[in-house]
Amino acid sequence: MKIKLEQIFDFLKANREFNLRLxxxxxxxxxxxxxxxxxxxxxxxxxxxxxxxxxxxxxxxxxxxxxxxxxxxxxxxxxxxxxxxxxxxxxxxxxxxxxxxxxxxxxxxxxxxxxxxxxxxxxxxxxxAFWADTPSQISAQDEIWLPVDAVIIHIFEQLGMHKPNFDKINKLLKQHYVGNELEVWDDLWFWGFITQKGTGNTRQMQWNENKYWSLTHTDKNPMVISTIKQKSSEFIGLIEQKI
Missing domain, CATH: 1.10.150 (DNA polymerase; domain 1)
Structure with missing residues (x-):
């Protein structure tokens, strides 16, 4: 699991621009x-x-x-x-x-x-921005939490976690990531949302362009969509690869 987390984290960190823009x-x-x-x-x-x-x-x-x-x-x-x-x-x-x-x-x-x-x-x-006193860093004495929903739960099911939930997923991430690193994991929802089809037990990992188009503020430029589709294939490969 640790190796997969590192690979996914590296992917998220390298592709921050897409979700942050959204x-x-x-x-x-x-x-x-x-x-x-x-x-x-x-x-x-x-x-x-x-x-x-x-x-x-x-x-x-x-x-x-x-x-x-x-x-x-x-x-x-x-x-x-x-x-x-x-x-x-x-x-x-x-x-x-x-x-x-x-x-x-x-x-x-x-x-x-x-x-x-x-x-x-x-x-x-x-x-x-709206609060002038908002901290600029997540200090070593502080932490934030990943907003876990069905999209993220499905990803961790695919990674092999038994009955993942909010607490178990956040506990796992906090064992390996601290401070500002935890915020990078928020991008997991974006890549998970556009690479899942179906609901509940019928969810499957595959590029879902209709979901991408369903998000009001995604970039609708064909070149950008093509790039994100390629990145999505890379993301799915990381989730599904056997280690």
């Missing part, structure tokens, strides 16, 4: 509201929470009420962590843990929000 185009409209911080944070909270397949409306509504009662706490990273944990902090893991415990959120959604905060300030264009 992430920027996806989140820029969410964050390109008027210049003040509060609308950007609120927009992002709503947007990320609504990525859930079945958002829990009632508990989420109570969470939103709490945010609106404390809009001053959305002005900075540390103060927002204080809102969701009771203690200000500049650790991404504290942001994740605080959101995870909010009713209506949960592990995957909290991990996604935390990842977007990191990328918006450190990987995407300056137009995406």
């Amino acid at each position: 992430q920027e185009q996806f989140f820029l409209p969410v964050l390109s509201v008027n210049g003040s911080v509060n609308p950007k944070v609120v927009n992002l909270l709503y947007h990320v929470a609504n990525t859930q397949s079945q958002p829990k409306i009632d508990p989420l509504a109570e969470f939103y009420r709490s945010v609106y009662r404390n809009l001053d706490k959305t002005e900075g990273f540390a103060s927002f962590v204080g809102l969701v944990t009771g203690k200000e902090s500049l650790l991404f893991n504290d942001l994740y843990c605080g959101l995870r415990e909010q009713r209506g959120w949960g592990k995957k959604t909290a991990a996604l929000f935390t990842k977007v905060v990191y990328q918006a300030h450190n990987r995407l264009s300056a137009n995406c």
Whole structure:
């Protein structure tokens, strides 16, 4: 497994441009509201929470009420962590843990929000940034979490993990990768999404151009699609090769 992880990590690291470009185009409209911080944070909270397949409306509504009662706490990273944990902090893991415990959120959604905060300030264009005190690095004392969904679970099934889930996948990655390296693994979703067909037990690994086209902000240039198709074949080969 370790050898395969290293090969996949090297692939993801060498091909960051494709998913980061997609992430920027996806989140820029969410964050390109008027210049003040509060609308950007609120927009992002709503947007990320609504990525859930079945958002829990009632508990989420109570969470939103709490945010609106404390809009001053959305002005900075540390103060927002204080809102969701009771203690200000500049650790991404504290942001994740605080959101995870909010009713209506949960592990995957909290991990996604935390990842977007990191990328918006450190990987995407300056137009995406909103909290001036966001750390520029994931320190050795800190960590982020991979937002694990069915796409990523299927990949780890193919890699031989028994009954993969959010906790098992993140535990495995954290045994081998730390700090900013963990954020690179977020690209796994992009390559997994466009190389899977079917659902549930019928999922198969193969280039799925229709899925690529289903993503609003993917580059529709034929030359780019051709390149990504070639890269996808390489990715599938890494997942399926026997070691």
